[in-house]
Amino acid sequence: MELRDIEIFLTVAEELHFGRAAERLHVSQPRISQAISQQERRLGGELFDRSNRRQVHLTPLGRQLRDDLQLVYADLNTSLERARLIARGISGVLTLGSMGPQGLLIQGILDRFRTQHPDVQLVHREINTVDPLTPLRKGELDVALLWLPVGEPDITIGPVTHTSSVVLAMSASHPYADRASVTLEDFGDLTFIAHRSAISAPMEETFHPFHTPSGRPIARGPIVSDWEDELKTIGDGTAVAAAAGEAPRYYPRPNVAYVPVRDAPPIQWAFAWRANDTNPLIHALAAAVDPATGNTQSTD
Known part of the structure; x- marks a missing residue:
C-alpha cells in the first residue's frame, strides 16, 4: 500500500464520508472510491460498510487496519519531516x-x-x-x-x-507525612490548593482530581499564583498538592514532606x-x- 493510499484510507476512516475526505485531500470523490476499492481487493475484504448513503462505517477489518496504520503513518510522517528539515x-x-x-x-x-x-x-x-x-x-x-x-x-x-510518577506534597507535620505512600482515595480526606488560571479541567484533574475513585468530593482551599506560593501554602499546613515525582529531589524543604501516590497513573x-x-x-x-x-x- 503506497503512502497516498494510506493517507486516503485514514482520512476516510476519520471522516466516515467519501465526499468530505475528498475535500480534505483536494482530490475527486471518484479518486477516493477507486483507492478504497483497490485496497479492499488487495486485502480480500471490505474496509467500509457503505449501506448508509449519508455516512460509511468501518468494518471490523477496517477498524483493525486503521488502528495498525495510525501509528505507522505518524512515525513515517515524522521521519519524512525530520529529513526535509535537515535537508533544508x-x-x-x-x-x-x-x-x-x-x-x-x-x-x-x-x-x-x-x-x-x-x-x-x-x-x-x-x-x-x-x-x-x-x-x-x-x-x-x-x-x-x-x-x-x-x-x-x-x-x-x-x-x-x-x-x-506522582507524589503528594504536604506539611512535614501532617498526619500523613510519615506514611510510606497514600492512595487517590486518601485525597478525599485532604484539602488541595486552588488557582484562578485558565488551566483546562483535564489538566487540573490529572494532578488534582475533583472526586476520589469512590466518588467522594475532594476539597479545594487557598488560591495560589505560582509554585513558590504552593510550597509556602503546603509548608504552613494550610493545604496539600500533588506534584511530579521529581519534586522531592529538586525542591527539598525542611517543612515539606513528599509521599508517593501509589495508585496514581504516570x-x-x-x-x-x-x-x-x-x-x-x-x-x-x-x-x-x-x-x-x-x-x-x-x-x-
Whole structure:
C-alpha cells in the first residue's frame, strides 16, 4: 500500500464520508472510491460498510487496519519531516517553555535538536505551573512542555517526551507525612490548593482530581499564583498538592514532606503549540523526540 493510499484510507476512516475526505485531500470523490476499492481487493475484504448513503462505517477489518496504520503513518510522517528539515538547513529562533526539572529531563531531545539544526537558536524559558497555557496562547512561547491531557482545541499536542510518577506534597507535620505512600482515595480526606488560571479541567484533574475513585468530593482551599506560593501554602499546613515525582529531589524543604501516590497513573509530558502555528521549527523540535528513547519514566 503506497503512502497516498494510506493517507486516503485514514482520512476516510476519520471522516466516515467519501465526499468530505475528498475535500480534505483536494482530490475527486471518484479518486477516493477507486483507492478504497483497490485496497479492499488487495486485502480480500471490505474496509467500509457503505449501506448508509449519508455516512460509511468501518468494518471490523477496517477498524483493525486503521488502528495498525495510525501509528505507522505518524512515525513515517515524522521521519519524512525530520529529513526535509535537515535537508533544508532551517534556521531561526525557537522559544520553548518548561516547568522546573521537566526541562532537564528532555535534555537528550534538546541536544539532538541542536545537533540536527545548529543554525537554530533555542531559547529555553521557565513557565508557571499554575498558568502554563497563557504564555503559549499569547505567543510568548512557540512550544511548551506540558502534562497531558490538555484538552484544548486551540492547542496541538506533539509526541510524548517522558513520564513522571506522582507524589503528594504536604506539611512535614501532617498526619500523613510519615506514611510510606497514600492512595487517590486518601485525597478525599485532604484539602488541595486552588488557582484562578485558565488551566483546562483535564489538566487540573490529572494532578488534582475533583472526586476520589469512590466518588467522594475532594476539597479545594487557598488560591495560589505560582509554585513558590504552593510550597509556602503546603509548608504552613494550610493545604496539600500533588506534584511530579521529581519534586522531592529538586525542591527539598525542611517543612515539606513528599509521599508517593501509589495508585496514581504516570503523568505524561509532551510538546504542545498553538494549532494555527505553522512554524517549521516547531515540527523540527517534535521530530527530535526519538521513539526509542522517549516515553521513559523518571525514577526520581
